[in-house]
């Protein structure tokens with residue numbers, strides 16, 4: 001995808017608000033289960049239903065997770081308090097949402113993108129999620145709805161809202177930021193990172209300006225349920241805003257809804273007073289001040305973050321040389337899917353890092369959850385079998401697919417698939433058979449045409465039913481040529 | 488500074504707050520609440536006239552922080568109990584009037 005503003009006098013300026021559902025066992029202010037996909041309105045109690053006389057009590061685990069997010073984003077974790085954000089909307093039965101306003105729990109951090117660009121994180125605060133509305137009837141999901149059905153199982157689920165500075169300059173960077181943030185949230189165990197299920201929801205503040213000029217009016221885009229939507233929506237709305245300004249009009253500050261099917265944004269109708277939230281301090285909750293000992297413990301429990309894990313794998317795979325773009329992509333995939341321990345484990349058992357990386361990034365990545373369940377020993381054994389020529393590349397991939405699908409050791413699977421390695425005499429015999437019927441090609445090879453080797457490998461594969469190892473065939477061919485040239 | 492608040496609470500402001508709170512007030516009520524709200528603000532102005540140089544701002548009267556609970560699931564209401572308060576329910580959910588804009 002190329003950005004509309006690439007190479008033009010226009011620059012797009014993006015800030016992102018990412019809402020992260022925390023993977024606690026219970027809600028933020030009550031002991032209802034925090035669980036996705038249950039029977040509607042069964043994880044509900046007087047507190048999250050907003051019944052009179054009920055009182056909220058803060059979940060300690062949610063505080064720890066929010067502080068962990070802050071530490072992972074290089075933010076200051078500080079004394080904070082809660083406010084009520086008042087609005088009449090049926091997704092919150094209390095008619096207010098408990099959020100943090102002037103004193104968020106985390107402030108002034110940053111996130112470094114894989115390309116080295118640093119994005120400021122202005123704040124990350126705790127708040128409760130709203131209930132889930134299903135819009136009925138009418139001509140669309142929002143407009144003209146006849147009514148809505150509300151399930152309060154999600155109302156009160158803990159969220160951390162991570163607010164970036166307007167430091168993002170392209171759709172590509174926006175996707176990269178969310179992908180990196182998601183990796184960090186998954187690595188620290190605070191989120192399952194599932195955008196499709198709404199565990200991670202992104203709003204984008206988008207404006208355009210002439211390069212180096214003053215900031216333009218921004219629009220907030222909602223309903224971005226995937227990295228793809230995020231990128232497309234930013235591209236589209238930046239182009240729309242440029243067209244508005246170039247036609248002599250002004251961009252109006254508004255909230256817009258991304259229409260995925262139509263590939264465009266539409267303004268959301270809203271009543272003019274809807275944004276008067278009348279924030280005031282939540283009288284039923286006392287301030288929360290994460291103590292230094294807690295922060296020390298959380299910092300000591302912090303797992304290696306994706307950037308460090310990528311660096312570790314790149315160092316190992318590149319062996320001191322400049323890593324190739326392909327290797328970097330493989331490393332990014334493997335770390336993103338949480339398969340780096342598998343590769344590192346295989347490497348520490350003597351398997352080829354390069355080959356382990358390739359099998360993890362290409363084949364294992366097709367079923368990441370099964371791949372994360374593979375034993376390091378089995379994966380290392382598979383890679384070593386391919387590396388030694390005991391299995392051809394094609395065979396190794398088939399064995400790995402079976403390991404992912406049904407489990408089992410690579411030796412047993414190879415045997416059950418009939419992947420018995422050819423012994424040297426069988427291999428030589430197969431090579432001789434092929435050479436005997438392809439004299440002209442053989443002569444070209446003897447004369448130094450290395451490209452013909454590939455042809456011979458293919459022929460040997462054919463007569464052996466794919467059991468031969470390509471590298472072993474090349475070795476036999478090279479030896480055979482040496483022999484034929486000997487005096 | 489706050490002394491002049493009494494004159495500064497307009498009927499329009501009361502009407503705005505009433506609209507936010509989904510209250511339908513008559514013209515006579517708007518007038519009455521405007522003067523009553525002004526009186527409340529006058530009282531705040533009395534407090535502001537004290538010398539509070541040495542008093543830290545506070546959002547809570549209790550000298551407490553970090554009142555927390557363990558992340559342990561507890562009892563919930565049944566769906567039937569939850570929906571008992573719903574004017575109308577469909578498929579186990581609260582049925583509510585149409586919504587024009589997304590939640591903030």
Ligand SMILES: [Zn+2]
Nearest residue numbers: 030032045048
């Ligand atoms: Zn509850």
